[in-house]
Amino acid sequence: MMAAIELRMQILALLDHYVDAIDNDDLEAWPDFFVDDCLYEIIPKENVDFDLPAPLIRCENKRMLRDRVISLRNANIYPPTTYRHIISGLRIVTEDADGVAFTANYAVFSTNVDGETRIYQTGRYIDRVKKIGDAWKFVEKRAVFDTSRVQTLLALPI
Amino acid sequence: MMAAIELRMQILALLDHYVDAIDNDDLEAWPDFFVDDCLYEIIPKENVDFDLPAPLIRCENKRMLRDRVISLRNANIYPPTTYRHIISGLRIVTEDADGVAFTANYAVFSTNVDGETRIYQTGRYIDRVKKIGDAWKFVEKRAVFDTSRVQTLLALPI
Amino acid sequence: MMAAIELRMQILALLDHYVDAIDNDDLEAWPDFFVDDCLYEIIPKENVDFDLPAPLIRCENKRMLRDRVISLRNANIYPPTTYRHIISGLRIVTEDADGVAFTANYAVFSTNVDGETRIYQTGRYIDRVKKIGDAWKFVEKRAVFDTSRVQTLLALPI
Numbered sequence: 001m002m003a004a005i006e007l008r009m010q011i012l013a014l015l016d017h018y019v020d021a022i023d024n025d026d027l028e029a030w031p032d033f034f035v036d037d038c039l040y041e042i043i044p045k046e047n048v049d050f051d052l053p054a055p056l057i058r059c060e061n062k063r064m065l066r067d068r069v070i071s072l073r074n075a076n077i078y079p080p081t082t083y084r085h086i087i088s089g090l091r092i093v094t095e096d097a098d099g100v101a102f103t104a105n106y107a108v109f110s111t112n113v114d115g116e117t118r119i120y121q122t123g124r125y126i127d128r129v130k131k132i133g134d135a136w137k138f139v140e141k142r143a144v145f146d147t148s149r150v151q152t153l154l155a156l157p158i
Numbered sequence: 159m160m161a162a163i164e165l166r167m168q169i170l171a172l173l174d175h176y177v178d179a180i181d182n183d184d185l186e187a188w189p190d191f192f193v194d195d196c197l198y199e200i201i202p203k204e205n206v207d208f209d210l211p212a213p214l215i216r217c218e219n220k221r222m223l224r225d226r227v228i229s230l231r232n233a234n235i236y237p238p239t240t241y242r243h244i245i246s247g248l249r250i251v252t253e254d255a256d257g258v259a260f261t262a263n264y265a266v267f268s269t270n271v272d273g274e275t276r277i278y279q280t281g282r283y284i285d286r287v288k289k290i291g292d293a294w295k296f297v298e299k300r301a302v303f304d305t306s307r308v309q310t311l312l313a314l315p316i
Numbered sequence: 317m318m319a320a321i322e323l324r325m326q327i328l329a330l331l332d333h334y335v336d337a338i339d340n341d342d343l344e345a346w347p348d349f350f351v352d353d354c355l356y357e358i359i360p361k362e363n364v365d366f367d368l369p370a371p372l373i374r375c376e377n378k379r380m381l382r383d384r385v386i387s388l389r390n391a392n393i394y395p396p397t398t399y400r401h402i403i404s405g406l407r408i409v410t411e412d413a414d415g416v417a418f419t420a421n422y423a424v425f426s427t428n429v430d431g432e433t434r435i436y437q438t439g440r441y442i443d444r445v446k447k448i449g450d451a452w453k454f455v456e457k458r459a460v461f462d463t464s465r466v467q468t469l470l471a472l473p474i
Contacts, residue, residue: 005167009321009383016405023421045240045269067441082361086404086423088244089174105181107244107267109423111361115464117435119275122242122321124181147239148273149160153432163325167349204425207341246333246402260336263339264404265425280400280425282339304398306431 004092011090011102014129014136017083022157030157031065035130038062039140042158045123048144055142070099072156083120083156084109092143099130099139106143108158123148162250169260170248172287177243180315185230187316189223194222200316203281206302213300215251228316234269241314242267245297257288257297264301266316277304281314282294320408327418328406330445330452335401337474343388344460346473347381351446354378355456358474360441364460371458399436399472400425415446415455422459424474437463437474 014033021029034040042057059065086107093101103126110120123145128138143158172191174287179187192198201213217223246262261284269280287294301316330349337345350356359371375381405421419442426436439461447450459474 001164001167005163005321006317008167009324013407016407019405019421020407020419084421084423084440084462086244086402086421088246088402088404089177091174091178103178105177105242105244107242107265107423109435109462111438111462111464117438117463119267119277119435121297122269122275124242145269146242146269147275148269159325160321165327232343244402244404245431247335247403249332249336261334263400263402265400265423277435279426280427280433282400302426304400304425305433306427 007088007095007100009091010132010136011100011129015087015090015104015125018138023083023085023110024059025082027069027156029067031062032063034062034141035132036062038065038138039064039142040138040157041142043142043144044148045144045146046148068157080113081156082111082113084111084117085123085158100136101126101128103127105157119147121145123147123158165253165258168294169250169258169287173245173248173262173283174180176296177245181241181243183240185227185314188227189220191292192220192296192299194220194225196223196296197300197311198223198296198315199300201300201302202306203302203304204306218260223296226315238271239314240269242269242275243316245283248313256288258294259284259286261285279303279315321409323408324406324418326452327416327445331403331406331420334454337401339399339401341398343385343472346385347378349380349453350381350457351400351448352378354381354454355458356381356454356473357458359458360459361460361462362464362466370432384473396429397472398427400427400433401474403441415444416452417442417444419443422474435463437461439463439474 015101018033040059041055043053043055047053087104089105091103103124105124107122108120111117123143126139126142126144128140130139198217199213201216205211205298243301244265245262249261251259261282263282265280266278268274269275281301284300284302286298288297334349356375358373359369401418402423405443407419409417419440423438424436427433427435439459440459443454443457444456446455447471458463
């Protein structure tokens with residue numbers, strides 16, 4: 001039981017830290033939450049439901065994540081949007097020598113320069129993490145979103 | 159303290175599991191989160207505030223929950239709506255031989271075929287659970303919702 | 317590790333209790349979550365970002381919190397708005413003899429008499445708490461909100 005609580009706390013701490021970097025505009029820290037040969041996807045739920053997993057965003061290693069941050073910084077002279085992530089319902093799916101697989105619900109709210117807050121998207125993380133030294137890192141992170149009317153081309157990470 | 163943490167973890171795990179079944183369209187699993195002679199209600203906050211507890215939905219045993227799932231499946235050829243539950247603020251109210259009573263805040267978002275995500279309802283669970291063998295089951299589950307403009311006739315469970 | 321889990325649980329319990337009082341219209345209990353010489357602020361994120369911290373609401377001690385509750389009760393014959401707080405992403409920042417500093421994301425939903433639920437505001441708590449006897453109390457509570465189109469003059473506490 002104690003080990004289960006400890007694991008849950010560590011995964012929650014990782015997610016909280018991850019979200020904190022995005023919501024507080026520390027995008028440069030974002031790639032370091034991943035291992036080098038990671039997989040990061042933002043993918044519509046309907047594609048997953050119909051087993052046609054064509055992601056809107058797909059990064060196949062940490063270098064691609066770094067490139068994405070550079071694009072975002074260059075495209076946006078001043079970050080016009082604030083994200084606010086709310087995470088709930090963490091479920092550990094498997095735990096083995098390869099790491100830990102888990103899912104969690106998320107809701108992301110965005111506030112633009114007009115000052116109004118909207119639901120940016122809701123969805124579900126389907127993640128796999130591995131412990132590298134003392135730190136948990138994402139091996140795979142899939143944000144499977146419900147909201148199909150979503151602008152992702154120059155959007156912040158989920 | 160350890161017992162309190164363990165209990166909290168188990169209640170959270172139950173809620174997370176429950177929500178996961180609804181949000182991922184596993185409605186057939188939903189009745190099994192309850193004991194046979196359960197009470198399940200969806201009820202407007204204003205009714206509770208004025209002590210006129212006329213629920214919109216009231217199921218008085220597990221059979222009625224199963225009937226409800228069948229109705230939902232027959233009414234909806236393809237599930238057109240995705241729910242996404244976010245739960246926060248779990249508070250254990252009482253713990254005794256009869257089980258555990260607790261409350262928690264919830265926000266449920268819905269995404270229709272138009273792909274837009276809306277606030278479906280916010281509210282508060284007022285629940286009672288009992289341990290049956292190794293598993294916690296709902297004896298009573300009341301979803302007291304703030305949002306009175308809510309379509310519940312053929313809505314998914316909350 | 318055990319001490320960290322225990323601390324986290326206690327801070328979560330405090331936040332859950334605090335939110336519960338506001339969401340369930342127990343405003344009179346609200347000031348008692350603070351020490352006498354507390355600081356309570358509701359402050360726009362853009363002000364914090366530009367280091368111009370002009371808060372919309374600033375209470376410099378518990379007496380001012382009590383005055384605020386009286387104003388709210390006098391201004392509103394019957395509380396027309398229900399708030400629903402969702403909190404996520406608790407992060408302990410420092411822990412020392414002076415207490416514990418932490419941050420957390422929040423989303424507050426409001427339901428007016430029209431029965432529709434809207435995003436009232438999203439934001440981030442930047443808090444400091446201290447243990448007084450057996451109970452944790454807020455020494456400082458800052459609600460830094462993203463949503464600038466917010467009506468705060470006679471709004472409930474965040």
